Amino acid sequence: MDVAIKEFILAMVVLDAGKVQGGGCPVFHAENSQEQQKTSLYLARILDGVVHDLENGVLLICRH
Secondary structure, eight states, rough: OOOOOOOOEEEEEEEEEOOOOSSSOOOEEEESSHHHHHHHHHHHHHOOOEEEEOOSEEEEEEEE
């Protein structure tokens, strides 16, 4: 029997820290869109995740 958590949010990269509140994952603040894209790409590679854009200044890195 395989028991594991397979689908979860690993991190968030935001432009406006006011868009998110405390939760169960790390939240990284980026100064601009370019830094946000770069940080989320690096985190996704390191954490073996996928980046999802919520189109409101919030990028989620999650594992499926």
